Amino acid sequence: MRSYAAAVSPHDRYAGDVLSAGWNAPRKPVSAPQTLERGLVVEEPTSGFVGAVLRWENGLVVLEDxxxxxxxxxxxxxFLVEGRPVTLQAPVRAPAQAARRTASGSVTTPGGDKAKVALPSRIYVEGRHDAELVERIWGDDLRHVGVVVEYLGGIDDLAGVVEEFAPGPGRRLGVLADHLVPGSKETRIAQSVERGRYGAYVRVLGHPYVDVWQAVKPERVGLKRWPDVPRDVEWKHGICEVLRLPHADQADIARAWQAILGRVRSWNDLERPLLTCVEELIDFVTADHVQTDT
Structure with a gap:
């Protein structure tokens, strides 16, 4: 006698073992996760309370009908939302943004790095390489306080620059000069300007180095110390020879400086005299504005 397997319909409610435990128990709907938001209408079916979300705190949701x-x-x-079972959960908070440090070591808070409207005060920097180094380390700080840095071709023209700028209250002028050492030509020019009629609103500071390259710690370019270059050799050419960098023309010198500048990441890569000069100049040119804001 042949036996035939019964065809089972997928819609047959009696298919399977009807004697197994729970065969006729109603299937529980699966709750979907629901992130809370203000104004979301939620029903708590046990109590029948229906209300909009006011807030959530301490593991509770507060509803208002x-x-x-x-x-x-x-x-x-x-809970139910539009008749669908849900599991209410609070939104995940975005992690707080930590304060960061600028290349100069200053601490900034979130949103504190937005540039401000430029102040009337200025800082002039002698030498293009000096200006690039100042921008690399203090650029964020200067934009934050609204101080513009301008390039000064040479300190020989400083008296004329000061006269044209006409410093005064709230309009101060700071100058960063090369090789400002006692008895030098640069020092005499600086002293003459500071004794002039605008002297109270002009501050000329400078580092003691032959060139701003020396303000970079020599270890950053693989040297124990910056070498002494004979007087009959142009200083940057002599340094390039020691570093085995091309120096046939000005383009080579520019590339050599970019190689050195690329090793500078923060204030910790610079010598203290330059750091002190720039920080003092920033304080000087912003002094009037800080007093006004407080």
Whole structure:
């Protein structure tokens, strides 16, 4: 006698073992996660309370119904949104942005690095390489306080630059000069300007180095110390020879400087005299504005 396997319909409610435990138990709907947002209408079916989300705190959601009645319920499963079962959960908070440090070591807070409107005060920097180094380390700080740095071709023209700028209260002028050592030509020019009629609003400071390249710690370019270059050899050419960098023309010198500048990451890569000069100049040109803001 042949036996035939019964065809089972996928819609047959009696298919399978009808004697197994729980065969006729209603299937529980699966709750979907629901992130809370203000104004979301939520129903708590056990109590029948329906209300819009006011807030959430300490593991509770606070609802307000259309009559203004307020109730709170523990977050989690057991709620309905538009008839669908949901598990209420609080939004994930974005991690707080940590304060960061600029290349100069200053601490900035989130949003604190936005540039301000430029102040009338200025800082003039003698030498293009000097200006590039100042921008690399103090650029963020200067933009934050609204101080513009301008390039000064040479300190020989300083008296004329000061006269044209006409410093005064709230309009100070700071100057960063090369090789400002006692008895030098640069020092005599600086002293003459500071004794002039604008002297109270002009500050001329400078580093003691032959060139700003020396303000970079020699270890950053693989040297124990910056070498002494004979007087009959142009200083930068002599340094390039020691570093085995091309120096046939000005383009080579520019590339050599960029190679050195590329080793500078923060204030810690610079010598203290330059750091002190620039920080003092920033304080000087912003002094009037700081007093006004406080």
């Amino acid at each position: 259309r009559r203004g009645k307020i109730r709170s319920f523990p977050l989690g499963p057991g």
